[in-house]
Structures are given as C-alpha cells and as structure tokens.
Amino acid sequence: MAAFDFAKVKDPTFFKENVLNAHASFRTYASREEYRTGSSSLALKLDGIWKFAYAKNYTSAIPGFEKTDYDCSGWDDIHVPAHIQMEGYDIPQYANVQYPWDGREEVQPGEIPQRFNPVASYVKYFELPESMQGKPVHIEFEGVESGMALWLNGSYVGYTEDSFSAHAFDLTSYLQPGVNKLAVQVFKWTSSSWCEDQDFFRFSGIFRSVWLYAIPTVHLEDLSVKTLFAGDDFTHSTLEVALQVEGKGAARLTLRRSELEVFSEKIALNGGSALFSHAVENPYLWSAEDPALYELEIELLDDAGHLVEVTGQKVGFRKFELKNNRMLLNGKRIVFKGANRHEFSSITGRAVGVHTHEELLRDIITMKQNNINAIRTSHYQNQDALYDLCDEYGLYMIAENNLESHGTWDIHQAGIRGIEGVLPNDKPEWKAVLFDRMNSTYQRDKNHPAVLIWSLGNESFGGETLLQMAEMVRRFDDTRLVHYEGVVNDPRFLETTDIESHMYSTVKDIKEYLAQGDKRPYIECEYSHAMGNSNGALYKYTELADQKDCGYQGGFIWDYIDQSIWKKDRYGKWFQAYGGDFGERPTDYNFSGNGIVYGSDRTPSPKMQEVKFCYQNISVTITANGFHVWNKSLFTSTDAYDCVALLHRDGKLVLEQQLEGVSVAAESHADFPLPFPIPVLPGEHALTISFRLKEDTIWAKKGHEVAFGQGVIAVVRSIPSKKVTPFTVTHGTHNIGVRG
Template sequence: MSSLFLSHAIWQHPQVTSLNRLPMTSLPLFFPTLEEALSDALGGPEKRDLSDHPYHKSLKGTWDFILYDNPLSVDERVLDEKNSLSWKPVIVPGSWSIQGFDKPHYTNVIMPFEDDPPHPPQVNPTGVYRTAFTVDNHWKNRRTVLEVGSAESYVELYLNGAFVGLSKDTRLEACFDLTDYLKEGSNTLVLIVVRYSDSSYIEDQDQWWFGGIHRDVTLTSLPKKTLSDIKVTPTLNEALTEGIIEIRTPGNQVIEALDVRVYTDAGKLIEQEILNAEEGVIVGSLKVASPKLWSSETPNLYYLGISSLNEHLVIPIGFRTIELHRGNLLINKKRVLIKGVNRHEHDERTAKTISVESMVHDIKLMKQHNFNAVRTAHYPNDPRWYELCNRYGLYIIDEANIESHSNYDALCREESYAAAFLDRVQRMVRRDFHHPCIIGWSLGNEAGYGENHDAAAAWIRRYDLLRVIHYEGAVRPEWGQGAHTLESLKRGSFATDLVCPMYPPIALIEEWDRTTDADRDPRPLIMSEYNHAMGNSNGSLSDYWDLIRSSRSIQGGFIWDWVDQGILVDDEGKPVGFRNVEEHVPKRWRYGGDFGDQPTNYDFCLNGIVFPDRSLKPVMSECLKVHQPIHVRSSNPSSGYFTIISEYDFITTKDIALTCSIYNESSSEEYTFGVELPILQPGGQAQIHIRELQESRVRKMMGSSTTFIRFVCTLKEPAPWAPKDHIVALEQFVLSTISKSLHIHAPAYPIKQTDDSLFVETILYKASISSEGFLSALHFEDRPPLLTSPLRPSLYRVPTQNDGLKTYTHLEGIKGFSFYHEKKAMKPWLEHSLNDLVLILEELKIRHNQVKTIHQLKTHTGLDIGSVRQTFTFTLEEVFLHAIFDLSDAFAEYPKVGYRCSLTKQEEPVSWFGRGPEENYPDRKTGSLIASYDKTVEELFVPYIVPQDCGVRTETTRLVLEGAKIEGILPFSFSIHPYSPEELWEKRHADDLVVDEVDHLSLDAAVRGVGTATCGPDTLDRYRIPGGIYQMRLRLS
C-alpha cells in the first residue's frame, strides 16, 4: 500500500470535501493580552505586524518544490526528509504557474481539459511543496494548528511523513490540527497540491487556472481549552437609536465564562459584561446607546473584546440594518443605490496572491470614482479584503466559490455534488459572518439553478436572518442559460432576495419596473453584472443610470469587471512573477492562448475598467460622473439659478467645496470662483444663485461665442480614501450658444490647374487638390506641411472588441465559439473590405475659388454605398471644406462617417476644444466635459491590451495641430494615432505595435458608439450610424 494518501484518488470524488479539516470559524487571531488584540484590530491589516506574536508563525518564503505530471506519478520519497530528489525553490504564497513551472491557462466557459465530471485529466500537474519548522518551547502542551489560506484545487497535508488531512475549495482556508504529528526539533511539512480535481467542475469561472498556493500558510498555537467559535450579531431597535449585540457560542464549550467589552473606534471602553456558560453554551447581549451606524459613507466600527482564561481577541463590528420593502433594498431604512463593480483577485505579477497594499489601492480607486459596492466575483476573497472594506466603507456581496458554467444545468441538480455546494456556502458564511460590509450572500455564479442551490439557501435563511441572498441563476429560464425574460425575472424567490440579472437590455428592466407589483414581489432589481468592460467599451452606462434614478425598484448593479486579467511577461514571453525585471513600455501583458494554453477563450479575460497594473482606463471618468453623489440641475442656466441635489444617504455636504468656472470657445480666459454650498442633509436639495452671471465681463463672454459654466465639487479636507481637493462630482451647462456663420466673406483666391492637380497659393498658404478630387497638400506659412497623404473620405474604423473579436476569427463555425463572433458589427465591414473604400470621381468642377466634387462610394465586392459631395473654398487665410455624405442602406450600419489622412509627425501637444480630456464616444461621454485640452499624440492613444479603435474625442469645434487649426462650423469628432489602422488591426498586443513615421488623423461627422456587445447589449440604435445624410463643415487655417 502506498504511503501517499493520493492513491485513493479522492480528488475525483465530489462527495468527499475534506478529511480531518477543522470546522470553519469566524474567530480572528487570539493575542496574549486584550491590549494587544485591541491594538491589532484598531490598526487593521495596513498596520498589522505579527512577527512578534508569540503564538503565531507565518511560513511564507521559499519552499522546496517538485512538479509531477499527475498525482499518481508523485514519488513516495517526497515524504522522506532525507530523500535525494531534485527539489527546486518556489515562493509561497504564489502560484507555481507564474514561477516557471507549467503554465497559466485561461478559459471562460469551456473546461481546460476534456469535460467529463467528476474526472480531471490524465495530465494533471501536481505540485509537492516542502518546508521545515520548529515549534517553540512555549507552544508545548498546547494545540498547534496549520492554516493553508488557498490551494488550487486540492491539497493533501503530511507532517513528518504522516498523512494529516485533505481539503477542497480553492478559495477558502483549510485548517488542520498538527498536535499529534509534531516531534522535537525540526518538523517536515509537505503539501501536495493537485491542479485539477472534481472541484474544478464547480470552479469553472471566467479567470485563469493557476496551480499552487495563493494565500499565506501559517501556524497558530492554541490552549488545550479554547473558544471554538462565537456568533456575534449586532442589531438595532426600530428607531435605530439603540444597538444590541447578541452573543452565542456553539454547544459543548469548554470555556466557562467570557469577559466581553465594547470599545469605540478610538479605543474607549463603553460597555462590559461577564457572560457565563450554561450547559456548555454561552449566550448574552450588550446594549450600546445611540450607536454610530455603519454604511459605505459612514463606516463606523465598534470593537468587541472577548477574553477567556489567558486568550484575548477583538472582533470589529458595525451596527446597520438590511431589509426589503416594496421593491427596495433598505440599509438603515434608506434606499441605497448600488454603484458596484465585480472584482476578481488578480495581480499582473503574482496572479491570485494579493498584497494588502494592492487591496487598499483598489478600494481607494473605487471610492475615488464613486463606487460603493463590490461583488467578490466569483469566490470568497482574502479575509483581509473584508476587514479593509469594513474600515473604508464598501458594500459587499460575498460569493460562494461555485460556478459550473460548462455543466450549467447538470451539477446544480447532481446529488454527488450536493455536499460540495452546501459545504462551500456554509464555510463562507461562517467565516465572514461578522463583517458589517457584507450585505448579502451569493450562492455562486453561472451554475444553473437546482436543488443544491435551494439546500444552500435554506441553510443561510436559518443561520443569518439579517442579510439578503443573491443568485442570478434563479432568475433565468428553467433550463439553459437563455436570455432573461419578464417571466424569468419573477422566478426564484426562494434562492434570491434580489432580482439580479446579467447584462439585461435597458428596455427589459424598464418594462420589469413598470409591470412588477411590489406587493406581490418585494424584491429590488440589482444587476449582478452589466455594462461589460472589454477593451474600448462601457457604452450606455449613463443610460442605465438615467433609468435607475427614475425607476421605482431598479437599484443599481455591478459593472463587469474591475481589472484586466493580463499577465506581465518578460522579453521571452514568460510570466515575470516575483522576479525583478525591467518593464517594457507599454507593458507586455498576455492573455489566453499566449502561453500555448489550449483550449482557451483568448482575450475574454480582459474585461476591466482598469489595466492590470491599476492604471485607469478612460471609462473611469464616466464611472465617476454617473455614480456621483451630488447633482446640479437647472431649467434655465443663463438665469443663474441652479438646484444642488445631494444623493448622499447618510452624510451632509459639509465637507464638500463647490467651485464654478465660466469659459467659452473663443477665449483662453476662464473665470473661476468659489460658491458657498449650502449644507444639505442626506437626500436634500437647495437652490443657489450664481450672481456672477450678471457681471459685464461674463455677459460679454456669453455674447461673443458659445459659453459654458462648470460646477466642480471637491473634498475640503483629506479623506481616508482620497486627498484634499479630490473631485467627487461635476456638472456642465451651456449658458449661451452663438451659431457660427456659414457664409464666407473673406477675399477669394483663384485656383490654378496643372496636368495632375489643382493648386492655390496665397501669401499665407499653399494647397493642392489631386486629380482624384482630394485635398492632397496644405502648407501654412511658418508651419510644417499638414498632410503626408490626401484627406480621403472614410467609413471605416478598426473594430473594437465589441465590434467583434479579431482573436476569434479563425474559430468561426467551430462548435462552442459561435457566441464570440456571430452577429457582430464588424463582420460585414470586413467581408466587404470597408477599410479599402472605392471612391469613383464622377464630377469635378472649378468655379473661381471653389472646387466641387462628387464621388460614388463602392466596395470591392460591388456594393453601392452612396456618394459624397465635397466643396472646397479657398480664401486669403483659410480653406473651407463642406462635405455631404449620402449613404445607402447597403450596410445596416457604418462604423464612422468622415475623413482619414496621415500627418507630419506632431512633436508638440495637440490642443482641442471639445469633450475631454479622456477618450469619449457618443454613448460614453457624460464624464467628458466640453472645454479646452491638450495632449501629445502618445497621450491621445489608449493602449488597450488588444489594439483596436480608440482615442476619439467627440463634439469638437476646434483642433490645433502643428500644421493647421481645424475648426468645426458643425461639431466633429477626431482621433490621432501614432499607428496606422492596418497596424492596429494586424497586431494582437499593444506592446507589439510599431510606431509609424507619420501620425494618422480621423475627422468624423459621426462615429459609432462602443456599446457592450462582447457580452451584453450591443450599441443602442441612437448611437449607431444607419444610411442617410451626414455633413461636415470645416475651416482650416
């Protein structure tokens, strides 16, 4: 018989979830004194230092490691501490897949191996970890417990050659009692981690598969008689004026009494009770008068000190209520809008091993952009994450590590997996019960809906009466992952207290809100995933929020998702991991398939609103705006009367400063002044009068050109999550609109003709029209030449990932991949080579200082797509272009309508008056205010990991390049890139792009919105470009 328990192949028996694993507990670490425990709790994870803790030892560091092809090939000698095997160093915690062993593997729905539950593949990488430790003398006559924070996906534990136990569930810690296996001196610990197991079929989330140990491995020494667990339930009376802390221990406690104390967040003792055991159970309560309530805006914590014998612990708690009432989720009796995001645990270097610094950075970025909620997609997170969310203030939906996407309908109804479903939910709830940030428990993600879910929901409803249950699968149709319908959204009330669809069309949830009877179904609608953020995306976020704010029971949602799951690699394409490697600019991030991982879902792991290193994508300015807690409204802005509306739920505006700026298009002058902001109560509003609008200089500005007023709300003082002067809200209004003249009064200049072109020469510029009828040269005095290629009409942009996934084009027709490429906007554009438009000159007329042309527009496949009429007018100082596009219905929609050309390299920053400063599109522009901006060409480009169209700025009326100033008599959109469209389409990674010798300019009358079609609704009709008439009127000077 093998000395390895592996021979029993428990990794493919889902009925067995563990052996000898200790029950999950909600207890934090014990300390020798209450003062030490309180100091640790008050300082939190950011200040925690356990290096001097006498009864706690971290085993993080470098371990010995061997990787085998499968668990049954593991050499039994790994348990012999004097073996001669070839061990290699590996860092713990840290996935072996990013440390040179095996490789990361990305899939979304499909399994990374042959789909045959519960069996893992024959080639199943199995890592053997070895380290040694000694036990201090003062640990003797006590219990020694080992905790493995996270092991993917099956772990067996051996100490000094003896089998101790095993555990499944990659995302929750597993604890084992080592006491009976210890020896004097050095103890040899071996962990055998099997990468794939029966658990993999219910851990089939949209993320990388990594083998190894992701969180810390620790040793803790406990007294023989110790508190096994405790359940602390803070509640409030109906008036929210008195807090009650209910305390209960499990039965059969060996502790006879507990000294319980309540401290404020300043460490002040305010209550104390001695609770005695009766028949092995300790039950009691304490009251707190006029408690400060916990919410995301007011994360007020109290600290419950618990002492028994010679051990002491402190549990942070918060007083808050959660309830459902007539279609609304109420927190502390208030309808709170959920401004949420889904967050995977991911680090560009260290994969699933996340530092406290990284967690804090995420939280600060979220709160700085007005997020107030996170769904832990799709598994319980590192315990320190919840501690930090308690302290900074984020609402959390805590999600069980259950997703069976590839076996959607089967495993939720499969009896052999019933124990695993229930075990994962129970252990998550028991571990995280005390965190006030958690407002709901999720039964998992994309795992169908069956009896196993109902069993888990029933257990939660008995164990936790104070939180809601979330499960999206319960509001799907009965079978399959079909689209949500009005009927399906009314299903599943036993398994979910929230109607929580994924990617619902706006029209559907609007109809749901209009037709649902809140007396019959009191559940609010909070989208579990929406506004999919793959590449250049997040169209219509403002449209969702316009509906949310005007609805009865639509209460928000969680954007998918937080961070691009790109992996940083070195020059050889290997994961950087923990190595110090000089970083390439742009960074070399890799996605599915880049490591030879097949089958894969390629770039579908790049769905974040921030890049892998947490640098911001342009959508973050949109998030800040649509989520902002203060709004300014006016029906007549030029009157100077504005209404300030607070969307805060629990705090006033006393810490907010308000600044106004008045400016217009024709002047660089900006009139900025402070405004006294009334102290608004939560949800309150007040009218202010901007008297400065009556000043003569402002009236003069308003009469000279289109004039704007901008309101900016900032923090008066630093907050824990943001510095002083951080912007929390902004609004903009047009004070006056001055139409630009369509008449040209300047002196005309005649056009000269040669054999192959037309040209004009004044004392200020030279211009040429090619024989094909395009502006081919323009050179203003004292400026470099503007054009290096003709200004040609163009109807094409490089597809975004929402337009279609270029990484999937080779998979068309293959079963299982149709979702990724069918019905995508780019398909007809590519089939008919819209990028290579055929322009047939039908007419060219010269009339003194004007050139008029008519071009027919066709594709190489013979489609007639309309015409474009151009009128060029030449004066002493300027060139005018009036273009009229008349597009047919040959295409259901066009990607853009406008012009494209190449420019002399722009060495100086480009400036413009229009929406900015960040990239914006017709359906993602709310957070981009109209003003004057300047950026370099490199800064105007957005380095999405998969190159695609980017960098558009809409509603532009002035664009200043080195070679010319371009003014829009009608507003236009522009983008300027250092890369050619061909380069952007052909390359698969931003770091592979080669800078061109020229810059590439697009000027457009219309551009298609970005939508969310990779996984969600496509661009709304009003942001698409159907056939019809489109005009451009430009002045070049």
C-alpha cells in the same frame, strides 16, 4: 494508521477529510500588548521558501516524499504563497466558459484528467517557537488550488478541496520535538474543479498564506456578531455576540468607539457555546458614506483568572433588510453603484503577498475616488484583507460563494447535450460539497458589516440543491439577503433568490420586468461590459435607478480589472500578456481584458471617467438663472463638501470662487442663483459647479472632486455695435472747434 487514497480525488462525495470546522476569520493573541501591536506569540507564519517537485500527473509524482527519511534538500525552491505557473512550472491558462481540459481528454462530469493534471509536491521544515510548545497546534491554509493532501512527519493528516476557502487541521498528535517535516501534495484538478469554471486564468498551488496556531487552555474557536434593531428605530440597538469556546473560565467583552468605552462586561464560560447581548444607545450607524466602526475586544481568562487569549472584532451597527419589495440600509432605499472584482495581479496572478496587499489597497482607494460604492466578489471568496478594507473604507459587498459550472449548462442550452450533464442540478452526489462550500463562505465572513448579501455562486443553472443552499444560509443569517442569478436560466425554484438578478439586460428589459408587478428588488449583477471602448450609455441605468422608489436598485460593472500578466517576449522585453499568449489551449484569448482599470499598474482607463460621473451622489443641473443640486446621498449633506464655481471662456478658466450656503440635505433638492454675472465678452461661457472634500480622508486628500455639473450659460458672438453720430472739425485763427 490512515493513508491517503488518490483514487478518492475523482469522487465528488469525497472533498475533505479530518478538516476542522469552518469559523470566522480572526487572529488570537496571548496578551493585550500583542493584540495592540498585532504580533502574536500564538501564531507562526510559514510563508517563504519551501522545497518543491513538479509532476505532470499523479503517476509521475515522487512516491513516499512525505516520509521523514526521504531527503528533499536537493529539490527546487518555490515561494509560498504563489501559483506554480507563475514560478516556472506549467503555464497560466485563460478560459472562460469551457473547461481547461476540453479537447485534451474526454472527461465526464466528476471525473478528472489523467494524462495531464499537474501535481505539486511541497515540503517545509519547521521548529515550533518556545511560546507554542506544549500546546495543541492547528495549521490553516488560507487558499490552495484546487485540492491538497497533508502529511506531518510521515503521517497522513487530511485532505481538502475548495480553492478559495480556508482549511484547518489539528497537528498536535503528529508533532515531534525539534525539526518537523510538513509535506503537501497539491492537485491542479479534482472532481470539485467542475464547480470552479469561472471566467479567469487557471492556476494551481498554495497561493495564500499558511499559519500555525497554538491553542491555549481557554480558546475562542468561533465568533458571531450581529447588530439588531427593532423596527425603524435606529436610536436603540442590541449587540449580540455568540461565542464557541474550548475550555472553562471567563470572557471579558469590551466595546469601544475610538477611545470611548461603551461597555465592558464579564461572562462565565463552561466550554461549548455562550451567548452575550448588550443594549447600545444611539449607535453611530455604518454605511459606505460613513463607515463608522466600533472595536469589540474579547479577553479569555482561565479558571484562575489569568489572561490566556485576546482577540478583537470590528463592529458596524447597521440594518439591511427587504421591506415592501425594496432593499433598505438603515431605513433608506439603497442603490448599488458597483463593480465585479476578480482577485488578480499582473505580477502574481491570484497569489497573495506583501505587494498584492498594496495593490488591493490601491483598488479600494481608486473605487472610492471614482464613486464606486459596492463590490461583488466574482466569483469566490477573496482574501480576508478585502473584507476588512471594505468595512474600514466603506464599500458594500455581495459576498459570493466559490461555485460556477458554466461549461456544463452552456452546452445544454445550446442543444448539444441533455440536462443530465448539467451540474449541480439535483444530483445527490454534489449536494454535500456545495453545502460545505456555502457554509465555509458564510462562516468565514459573517462578521463583516460590509457584507450585505450572500451569493450562492455564478452561472451554475438552477435546481433544488441551490434552493437548499439558500435555505441553509437563511437559517444561519436573518440580517442579510440571498442572491442567485442562475434562476433566470432555470426558473423552477424562483424562491432560491431574494433579489431579481440579471446580467446584461437593457434598460428597456428592466422597465418591462418592473411593469409586470415589481415583485422584488432588481439588480444587474453584471452589466456595462467593460471591454475595449465601452461603458457607454451607463447613464441610462443610473437614471433609472434614480427614479423615486424604483424597483431597480443598481448594478455591478463587469469587471474591475484587466486580467493580464507581465511576460517577456523573445527579445527580453516585458509586455502585458492576455489569454493565448502563453501558448495555452483551449483559451478565450483577450477576453481576459475587460476592466475599467489596466492590469499592468491598476491605473484607471479612460472608461472610468464615465463611471465616476454616472455614479456620483450629487447631481448638478445648470439652468438659465442658476443651478439645481440633487443630493442623492442617503445620509450625507452637501455641507460635508466645499462647493466651488468655475467659469470657463472658450475652455479657459477665467473665474473661480468658493460658494457659501450651498447646503442640501441627504435625499433632497435645492436651487441656487448663478454665482457670476452673465458674461458679455465674446465666446462660449461654461459654468461648472464642483463639490470637493473639505478635509483629508483615508482615501483622498482635501480638494478631491466627488461630483460636478457643467453647462453653458452664455454664448456671445461679438461686442454689440453702438450708433455713432458723425462729428465735424472747424478750424479758427487761434482754436479748433469739434462738434458731434
């Protein structure tokens, strides 16, 4: 019987064992009714209370705890999902560039700390429900930081690293009737932790959900959906669906938009792969402005024609392409008005739970209400729900792979160490693990229309390995582009990225680059660093992006939310803790707080006002004779909004009127007369033209202001004096005469 060997955790070439193939994220159901209700008899969620033991290193961990005869009933309880550091074990540690063990132990790239490297031992007892018994059973961990070994009923099942990818194992041969003992050992730092040097709090533990899945006789193992268009004709599309199936039978594929059925077809399945395509005429096109989604329902039937499995996939018909050195969405030049977003909660860190989904939804709504149209998932795969919400609400995504080795090349650039210490560079021992990570990123999220760009990672220098990762993704997917900013620091393989991507360049720098030949589209994957009283001069970037056919196509603010954690002080009072407040060393202190929303309650900071105004899609300029409207939207007319004029005198509202006929097509300009007469009363008179939602949406109520423009139309110093003719009064015997 195979056994787990902890010595391999130090080996960069050992990063997984007995892990099932990565696949798209979807849920399976045993019937149409289960599919409609979202409750599956083929799945069992293991979230909740687990038994737990903590050790500061591997030699201190309890040996043999995974064995069936080892009694763990007296152990502590811990929540899953959760970080152990948020449950009273170890402490959160915020570090930016430096590695978290720097100054503690002398550790070379690929090695792991020995004296302090917390080990978390988990145990979960479970019984399979009747609906899952007698079938093959898989287990999937959606996120474990950073490495884990797995046992069931005392038998070693497998091992995996990569904190932010989902990993599945086959438990079938290890299951027993009645109660089963699931044991997991989680290591805070593995050799792969050298690839996870992101600017964030360092945690560990099972921080995303754990699922058991029963596999019916015919089972959809993987699903790939593409919407294809020929040339610039968007009235005809082909829906291409690739299925990877276990078992023989048939599949019925049905495409619907709302209640309207577009088609329903049945195909034979013989196990393995199957390719299905169907023409779709005049599809509603998906964009952030109008996130039109279709529902693809897939029903699997066995050889006898019995329905055994149902699943579904949201489909957005859209075409993203690089044409004449410009990024186009559905034939239009796109501008990213984006933000980088860490997955973070001041209550649970990066752990996912019920309330964190509410926080996630709040983020999406806040972004939409403030004209943010794009997210870069800095710098790893986020939870599934983010991608689903971006599809539904309409947010473009740069989906970033879990890779950052900033601490290895930063000291090289500083001249402290030679290039031999830089990771991954061209080191052969790191290639397999990085290819696996990029493959996992692609496979899980390949069906989301919101994902327009794959990002290889963040701040990991350059080299042939990253080039080969890019080439691998291009082989998988010709409907998206590949992004990698790191070639700026190591330009040996510029073809690694399809996009010229920089961080924190000035507008002057961008203009100078564009003047050199405008070879490919340019974005700022990080800009307008949002720490303290910042985000000033953001308008200079948005004005550049607004220039006709400009090669600069927007950027992503660093970053969306303050990374701060609720903590009690010594008097029992709660406060927002930043780096260093937990006594951790090394640390980068309050550099964890650089968001445009506050970490405590996710409310927008005052900086968000500037972001909302600069990112608005409708520009209004007040002139002496009227107002000019520039509709920068790609697909939406101003007819979608109410246009309201407001007149303020010395800051006080004196007139408000809804205007009719302010109709400006997408990507168009128009002039309109002043809606009010020129004021004559003393004071400063300002005209505001406001565009507001006509109807409720899923992200804002009717009347929400999406854009405005304001300008002074008159300043009246005083009431003009008139020439007065003197008059005289004459008194008579019976009357008075007045002249003048």
